[in-house]
């Protein structure tokens with residue numbers, strides 16, 4: 372699995388701009404995109420990609436960008452990681468698809484075995500595979516309802532769980548995710564989230580409020596599932612105060628409610644652990660994964676207590692493409708890379724680089740209200756002098772980075788968070804160069 376059969380030349384891991392951004396070829400493609408692609412599909416970067424490798428993206432005009440976004444936390448093992456490329460090439464030549472429900476194959480089973488072993492808890496577990504994060508979340512809710520014979524589902528302020536009808540209902544933010552797209556699925560209830568930078572409360576206090584409201588407004592025995600991201604992703608990398616998650620998990624356990632950790636963004640070494648739940652000693656009943664799982668191929672999973680996962684009638688779960696053999700081969704290679712390169716440790720090393728650089732910047736630039744996150748999932752929240760969110764500065768800052776060769780993403784209910792999700796294989800030099808550009812953005816934009 373380690374030998375390299377990759378025809379693409381390895382890309383030099385260095386930022387290199389050779390045209391104005393966007394260059395002429397990207398500009399031309401942007402005109403075609405505008406004519407052919409729905410305006411409803413969002414866009415972050417003004418350039419089109421020709422190739423990507425490791426932690427850089429090469430555009431069609433020959434510009435090389437430092438990738439601090441990993442295609443939204445997906446290319447954790449690096450873009451086109453050689454082991455992933457080889458596994459995909461081998462599998463695509465053997466068979467592309469049979470449908471696991473029609474003619475099963477080993478790769479699907481092997482991915483489920485890995486998931487059952489790597490997710491928190493030593494209890495018997497089982498998994499099922501799907502195509503996207505939203506699809507995994509939908510299925511987790513289906514399974515929880517089927518097991519409990521209850522209907523209500525609790526989600527949280529600032530939460531993000533996807534864009535399908537049920538997952539839009541679970542997602543908190545209206546614009547752009549829900550605006551004009553209702554009506555939404557019923558029996559979804561939203562509870563307060565611990566957001567230390569804004570609420571000045573302990574995790575226990577916020578959990579008590581949420582639990583009181585669940586008891587009074589829904590009824591504990593009506594609730595099928597509580598679903599929460601252990602660190603919120605699209606919400607702005609919100610790390611709840613200590614005790615919040617454990618109090619909710621205990622409430623769930625005491626009342627026969629399925630506790631689902633949505634680790635689609637936080638999973639697979641991203642936060643300096645296989646799963647972010649581990650930082651709080653949480654053992655979720657069910658866990659959803661996707662993004663970092665398969666080295667860039669579309670794959671998602673629900674993993675949970677075997678008794679819960681087996682409670683669904685035969686044929687109740689599935690889908691034509693779920694657990695596609697090529698995506699499974701990629702996942703096995705990506706997991707192998709995570710283990711053999713100790714990417715958990717690497718995420719912690721990246722965390723210290725981020726924290727050193729960003730706290731130094733925070734001392735110089737008062738617009739940085741908070742530096743937060745874990746591992747290589749770190750964000751800065753930008754505020755005005757009166758402490759209120761500064762979405763305008765956030766958008767100018769990220770645009771400056773884009774035009775100067777660094778891919779960064781924004782997030783947050785108030786659109787005032789810049790988030791960093793580099794591949795865990797990024798070099799110290801490349802990360803530091805990316806952060807130099809961020810620092811330059813502060814001096815140039817503010």
Ligand SMILES: *Cc1c(COP(=O)(O)O)cnc(C)c1O
Pocket residue numbers: 502503504505506508531532533534600604605633634635636661662
């Ligand atoms: C991205 C994300 C989803 C949705 O995944 P898709 O593959 O985009 O459907 C769900 N939950 C969380 C926490 C996510 O970050």
